[in-house]
Amino acid sequence: MIKIAIIDDEVNVRELIKKMLSLISSTYVVVGEAASITSAKTMLTNCKPDLVFLDIKLEDGSSFNLLEQIPQIDFKLVFITAFNEFAIRAFKYNALDYILKPIAPDELKNTLERVESMVYVEKETKALLKNLKDNRASSVQKIALKTAKKMHLLEIDNILYCQSDGSYTKIVTESETILVSKNLKHYQELLPEDIFIRTHQSFLVNKRHILSLENDTIRLKNNDIVAISARRKAEIKAILLNE
Template identity: 40%
Template sequence: MIKVVIVEDEINARNSLKKLLSLLNSDIEIVGETGYVSEALQLLSTQEVDLVFLDVRLEDGTGLDILEQLEDVSFKIIFTTAYDQYAINAFKYSATDYLLKPLDPLELDEAIKKAQSSIENEKQRQELLEVLKNNLAKKEAQIVVKTTEQQYILKLQDIVRLEADAAYTVFITIESRIIASKNLRHYQEMLSEDFVRCHQSHLVNMKHVKSLYKGKFLKMTNDDLVAISTRKRSDIISLLDRN
């Protein structure tokens, strides 16, 4: 039996989540619910909890306030949030589980199954939470990059470019090369407007572009030459002119 606590300040949203949980999974026991930081701290300090559905914004603070005040965060967390593009990007960058309200039953079911089957490494979980807090606080933006063996936390400003390698992506930073286990399109959709697809195989950080070389290449701050496709050439030149 999965012991669940729901921390959600909207009564309708809370009731909807409880109803969906009862319909989707009979192995869930809701051991507590609240919409307040103070009450959530009391619940999570005294109850044995496996999974918490945690709203980002609450009546008297945020879900992150709860995590910062707890001495031990040993439970799985699924954040819930209303549609906010900045918050969504923060969750994506930090690779933290989240659901958009109103909740989609299929997405909720998938999230529950993932929570059931995953045994997260404690160090990795803490790193993901730190990246999330950093991104939500609008500090220096970071992204979690996972390889087949481990995860890396990169500052966006340190990424020079990304290069497609079949189903993988090579991150070239100012200090290293990392082969990530997602394709280039995945990161193109995730990263900010500073990252531009100049070729089917290349995504560049425009802040690291030094110059246009021979009209066919971008010279990067690490002196790499990155090809520009014919189709993208006029768009890239326009961007360079604006900068």
């Protein structure tokens, strides 16, 4: 399903587009309509369309005035207009296409085919990335650490932090410190990014074990102090405040 909004001050144009959409495919669902800048702003906020058909001239001004009031345009945009001279300005707003009135069915269909392929690819990509992130976070519960003498099997929740030591890494828990022959980047890629944060080029910290943020350092539950780099301080503070 592709959610569509139609913004045009002519009722007959909106009705024509809806009729054409219904004849082309049932996957196109009109979720909102508007004739003015004022009503369009409310409708776009509430309806969250994938695609917007937007007339250049509205009841209370230009559609460009509407777009300037939208902080983030997160929908595909197709302008509909009787005035060809607006086309160049329309593409300033990354419009996918523009359609001249009177609207030809074949032109509308061609535009929809381009939109459909783009929308579905973007949705599938977002879903795939979300699944990969969720699976990564949920699947890694334990980690195997091989040293010269033994194999350690640790619950990742028990790791307080990891500290770089040249080409080695110290894995620190409340009860022990394990030195392993892999660099810190290896563990940053392995451990869940929603739990472990890179505070410094030498430290990867389990945020669940952070007690406090103190100037340029973090204090952990075992009272160890780890460094925060100046360029990461604001980012880390924001992460901790959102917990």
